[in-house]
Amino acid sequence: MTNPQVGIIMGSKSDLRVMKAAAEVLEELGVTLELTIVSAHRTPHRMTEYAESARSRGLKVIIAGAGGAAHLPGMVASMTSLPVIGVPVKSSNSIDGWDSVLSILQMPGGVPVATVALDGAKNAGILAAQIIGTFDETVAKNIDVFKVQLREKVEQTIQEVERDGWRHDPA
Amino acid sequence: MTNPQVGIIMGSKSDLRVMKAAAEVLEELGVTLELTIVSAHRTPHRMTEYAESARSRGLKVIIAGAGGAAHLPGMVASMTSLPVIGVPVKSSNSIDGWDSVLSILQMPGGVPVATVALDGAKNAGILAAQIIGTFDETVAKNIDVFKVQLREKVEQTIQEVERDGWRHDPA
Amino acid sequence: MTNPQVGIIMGSKSDLRVMKAAAEVLEELGVTLELTIVSAHRTPHRMTEYAESARSRGLKVIIAGAGGAAHLPGMVASMTSLPVIGVPVKSSNSIDGWDSVLSILQMPGGVPVATVALDGAKNAGILAAQIIGTFDETVAKNIDVFKVQLREKVEQTIQEVERDGWRHDPA
Amino acid sequence: MTNPQVGIIMGSKSDLRVMKAAAEVLEELGVTLELTIVSAHRTPHRMTEYAESARSRGLKVIIAGAGGAAHLPGMVASMTSLPVIGVPVKSSNSIDGWDSVLSILQMPGGVPVATVALDGAKNAGILAAQIIGTFDETVAKNIDVFKVQLREKVEQTIQEVERDGWRHDPA
Amino acid sequence: MTNPQVGIIMGSKSDLRVMKAAAEVLEELGVTLELTIVSAHRTPHRMTEYAESARSRGLKVIIAGAGGAAHLPGMVASMTSLPVIGVPVKSSNSIDGWDSVLSILQMPGGVPVATVALDGAKNAGILAAQIIGTFDETVAKNIDVFKVQLREKVEQTIQEVERDGWRHDPA
Amino acid sequence: MTNPQVGIIMGSKSDLRVMKAAAEVLEELGVTLELTIVSAHRTPHRMTEYAESARSRGLKVIIAGAGGAAHLPGMVASMTSLPVIGVPVKSSNSIDGWDSVLSILQMPGGVPVATVALDGAKNAGILAAQIIGTFDETVAKNIDVFKVQLREKVEQTIQEVERDGWRHDPA
Amino acid sequence: MTNPQVGIIMGSKSDLRVMKAAAEVLEELGVTLELTIVSAHRTPHRMTEYAESARSRGLKVIIAGAGGAAHLPGMVASMTSLPVIGVPVKSSNSIDGWDSVLSILQMPGGVPVATVALDGAKNAGILAAQIIGTFDETVAKNIDVFKVQLREKVEQTIQEVERDGWRHDPA
Amino acid sequence: MTNPQVGIIMGSKSDLRVMKAAAEVLEELGVTLELTIVSAHRTPHRMTEYAESARSRGLKVIIAGAGGAAHLPGMVASMTSLPVIGVPVKSSNSIDGWDSVLSILQMPGGVPVATVALDGAKNAGILAAQIIGTFDETVAKNIDVFKVQLREKVEQTIQEVERDGWRHDPA
Numbered sequence A, B, C, D, E, F, G, H: 001m002t003n004p005q006v007g008i009i010m011g012s013k014s015d016l017r018v019m020k021a022a023a024e025v026l027e028e029l030g031v032t033l034e035l036t037i038v039s040a041h042r043t044p045h046r047m048t049e050y051a052e053s054a055r056s057r058g059l060k061v062i063i064a065g066a067g068g069a070a071h072l073p074g075m076v077a078s079m080t081s082l083p084v085i086g087v088p089v090k091s092s093n094s095i096d097g098w099d100s101v102l103s104i105l106q107m108p109g110g111v112p113v114a115t116v117a118l119d120g121a122k123n124a125g126i127l128a129a130q131i132i133g134t135f136d137e138t139v140a141k142n143i144d145v146f147k148v149q150l151r152e153k154v155e156q157t158i159q160e161v162e163r164d165g166w167r168h169d170p171a
Helices: A013-028 A044-053 A070-077 A098-105 A121-133 A137-163 B015-029 B044-053 B072-078 B098-105 B121-132 B136-163 C013-028 C045-051 C072-078 C099-103 C121-133 C136-165 D013-028 D042-051 D073-077 D097-107 D119-135 D135-164 E013-028 E044-053 E070-080 E100-103 E121-133 E137-164 F013-028 F046-051 F072-078 F098-105 F119-132 F137-162 G013-028 G044-053 G073-078 G098-105 G120-133 G135-165 H011-030 H044-053 H072-078 H097-106 H121-133 H137-166
Strands: A006-010 A033-037 A061-067 A084-091 B006-010 B032-038 B061-067 B085-091 C006-010 C033-037 C061-067 C084-088 D008-009 D034-035 D061-067 D084-090 E007-012 E033-037 E061-067 E082-087 F008-010 F033-038 F063-068 F082-089 G006-010 G035-036 G063-068 G084-089 H004-008 H033-037 H059-065 H086-091
Touching: A006 A013, A006 A070, A006 B085, A006 F013, A013 A033, A013 A061, A013 A084, A013 A121, A013 C013, A013 G135, A033 C099, A044 A070, A044 F046, A044 H011, A044 H044, A061 A070, A061 A098, A061 A121, A070 A098, A070 B136, A084 A098, A084 A121, A098 B098, A098 H072, A098 H097, A121 A137, A137 C013, A137 C033, A137 E007, B006 B015, B006 B072, B006 B121, B015 B032, B015 B061, B015 B085, B015 D135, B015 G013, B032 D135, B032 G098, B044 B072, B044 C045, B061 B072, B061 B098, B061 B121, B061 F098, B072 B085, B085 B098, B085 B121, B121 B136, B136 H033, C006 C013, C006 C072, C006 C121, C013 C033, C013 C061, C013 C084, C013 C121, C013 F063, C045 C072, C061 C072, C061 C099, C061 C121, C061 G120, C072 C084, C072 C099, C084 C099, C084 C121, C099 D097, C121 C136, C136 D084, C136 E013, C136 E033, D008 D073, D008 E061, D013 D034, D013 D061, D013 D084, D013 D119, D013 F137, D034 F137, D042 D073, D042 E044, D061 D073, D061 D097, D061 D119, D073 D084, D073 D097, D084 D097, D097 E100, D119 D135, D119 G135, E007 E013, E007 E044, E007 E070, E007 E121, E013 E061, E013 E082, E013 E121, E061 E070, E061 E100, E061 E121, E070 E082, E070 E100, E082 E121, E100 F072, E100 F098, E121 E137, E137 G013, E137 G035, F008 F072, F008 F119, F013 F033, F013 F063, F013 F082, F013 F119, F013 H137, F033 H137, F046 F072, F063 F072, F063 F098, F063 F119, F072 F082, F072 F098, F082 F119, F098 G098, F119 F137, G006 G013, G006 G073, G006 G120, G013 G063, G044 G073, G063 G073, G063 G098, G063 G120, G073 G084, G073 G098, G073 H044, G084 G098, G084 G120, G098 H097, G120 G135, H004 H011, H004 H072, H004 H121, H011 H033, H011 H086, H011 H121, H044 H072, H059 H072, H059 H097, H059 H121, H072 H086, H072 H097, H086 H097, H086 H121, H121 H137
Parallel strands: A006 A033, A006 A061, A061 A084, B006 B032, B006 B061, B061 B085, C006 C033, C006 C061, C061 C084, D008 D034, D008 D061, D061 D084, E007 E033, E007 E061, E061 E082, F008 F033, F008 F063, F063 F082, G006 G035, G006 G063, G063 G084, H004 H033, H004 H059, H059 H086
Antiparallel strands: none
């Protein structure tokens, strides 16, 4: 296998339920990836090591998911010049996700985190692929195909509604 | 001048006050850019044209700023495979910025927008440079220098506080 | 069947569960309608086509439902001079509905969306009928009858409570 | 003067600062209007009278603005079959406008209020004109012209930015 | 039976589930009451009649419960000089109760509603009894006894925890 | 002077700016009052003494204003059987008033606080008078007169708007 | 058994479900504790007695948990010079926990409460142990061991993910 | 000077305006302190060094202030067994302080931060002194004196209000 282009990390194994969607869509789009657990608050040295070695190990993008007072994406962003995508996770200890969103999004000037929607791991994967696609034509084409498929899936439901009528229960 | 690598767009000229920080930091980091006004709600066809031609015109990243019911970043993202960075602007018609943040951040699965902090145009510029820097070594080095300067500015204030003492009024 | 007077659209088939209430009440009020899927982010060209042809196809009102970063109602409103009614849907990817509400309601000056309550598709249907009723006496009378029925249903529960007493379990 | 087609009401004279924008845009769009003060909480009988006589007096649409616990739009809607547009006003006694928005928007099933953005009186006027325009070709054309002007104003700012460059201070 | 001193009203029979707690505690405290359905939006004339006749019918306090855009308590308060207690109900169409709370609490100057906690019908009943108790010594004594019982119930749980230890599962 | 019927307390002298409106309207309505400073957190014993002696000193109602983590109204309510009206104050250390509102409103079952709008001291005074008015005909009549005056003030602004037209600047 | 160093109190026995985590972790860290029920609103005198005798009884830290309008932590803090840790409990009568958090956190100048996360009783226990650990070397060492164990548990999940791969369902 | 017992750190010099209140009250309470700038995102290695050496350098408590996505308090807490007090700062880039509060408060199980009110640096200082006071009798006595002074300042304002009357303007 070629070197991973995208590193996916998350604060706890329980976030894997949400975060695996990022890995799945990256595979679908032809982007290599690695996935592991890095906790900002329980393994801070591992986090430093991960962030500081990421570029030299060949990673192009880091996707970091966390919930509650979610410090992992921002702290990793402070220790690498790679783009970091943050996924706010609506974990069990979160106040409806607001803490996750705000503690990832509201980074100070100088240290951006590319934040996606609450539990939006799939979109984090697509965004990472789009970043790879800025210089990799194959991935860019895969994204174009992916977008066509999105449209085609909608077109299929249009036909279903036309065929079945709106009274038909979608369940 | 070489072709612009980053396109910066915003819904109204009044957003320029916030959004010019993106242009300034891109220049500082050695990334070429263009900047113009594109309104999702008042010039929808211009928006379509801008989004659909962006990749073929050579752009690598689009930065889109908007406030209130902020549809520009998400709509542009729906019509290009380039990474789109969204800047929620706390415009005069916004409810403390919550509408701007949520209508940019909470994109549905399939169409990500890389959202930065409220009025975080500077970070949008840095993030765009980081994306360029994944394949452009010169820009990557500029970002490394930029991060060192961030640290050095903090170190200078540390010395000021040590020299002047905490009783000294910072104003 | 006569031409539809009201067009009901929604971003995904899963919104049909909520949005069909608009169609049901329009039928009850004697207003003709069509219903289909139009996604702002996955079928942007279809959206443009739908919005721009709506008036010439004879539609009088458009009802658009969407959740999360809900751009469909506002984008359609930007491309037609017909009144557009927006239904914020509390979809699974929404933060308690706040994103749906704010990204539909907070439209900039010049491009209104007539927003109804979260998941308020029934009220969207009634509002569309009220608009038709401004120039169609039959529909206006149907609305008057509908309002009488609302009152009579309440009066029936008043009698039930009087008959059964408040200790009676309403379940 | 012909009979007014749109009635604009508000809870207190201090709301006139916000609400006059509705009257101005209606005039611009060639729609006749009346404007007065009706307070849900201080003149409840006047409110009932206004709402119940509105249709027979020839009004086609009512625009009602109120702030804080804003009951005027919803109560008027309960006593007429005309479409009622609600304008949440960010009055001095409001909690950042959230109370105004929620107490107008979240109407129960059966009694819709077409809610526009916080302080969105201009959009309320345009929406009222769009409703008139569903059966009045002249008004419909005025709205089309209005939308063209919106676009042209944006196009003018595009030229200004191109001419002056983004470094030019817009202030 | 003596005349009711407290009138309990609510917008819909589905609120009875929450509101019956007010009736129960009033009975326990020796205060007479009546309970019925009055809808601000579906029976506005009944509401006016109820509010305006309340004092002359001998009522001393009105308790009004409603959810969503909850106009009943405030509108009743505008048409009577009796104290009105508002109970925000977390109904199914409410955004986590915020709309119910704000549209009852944030009344304009001149027309107070005594608001209690979300779904706080029991406290509404106690508050009504406290108001009766300002001039009725028997009721005042019943409240004193009630408060002693509150304390005694806590004291009993203290003994249970002491006896069973904190490891004991309270379920 | 007769004994005070209403006791107005607040946590700090800086709240007097807001709270004096309660005293003013009580005077206007012919209700006797006392006003002083009682801090839940800085003079807890004074608070206990005030609350426990209130009924025996002849008070009928207590109005308590506080901001931030506002414990005064609820704690006083826990130590008296008199009705306690709470005024959430938007003090300088408050988060837009949300803390003041929620820490007064959301009392547990058994201990109600009659909460009024943020900074709603005037309404607290009126509510206290309404409570006195349940057994004092003179005060009840004063409230009726007060409500008539509210209506007449609105009627005067109606005439002003009719006379001056809506184009007239209200400032 | 030696004297308890930490006193854990809560407003109602139903909070024990959340609060026992504080006791468990204190035991694990070798800190002695007591746990009982103290209600600010139903046993105010018991609260005063508890708070005022705490230091002389040998307690070093008080942990207080409460929900809704949560006054217990702040009131206890007003009557002792010991550090008081507040645990906002997401009780059944709470609005998503916001009331609990704000009424504990937002204490006025002079009377701090050390607030932990919503339902964060475990962290309250650890924080209390950290405070004991500032002067008790044994407890400090236990905390160091505890932190190592936190890290080791994460390291174990890292190995599990490496062994099983990210496709492995964590459930 | 004796070794500092409390270390006060903050992310940027602009936070000194808020954070100096912690230093002032610590001096007043006889606790030694140091104060410097440590930025989580711009000097992450300095932060690690500061946190890991804090206990061995003799510090007993760390006070950390930060705004926006405020990671400093939580990250320091992850790397020391000392108690860490977090001060959410309402900085210019914060959304009304909500991001600051939530990203400090909502720490995951295992790593507590003792959070005080928004901009509550004074209370952070008092809390630190209370922690020192658990084993230092002199400091404990200073806190008792401080609390008496708090009460006496209130008592003085009580006399002022009694002397001047509530009509007297406090400004």
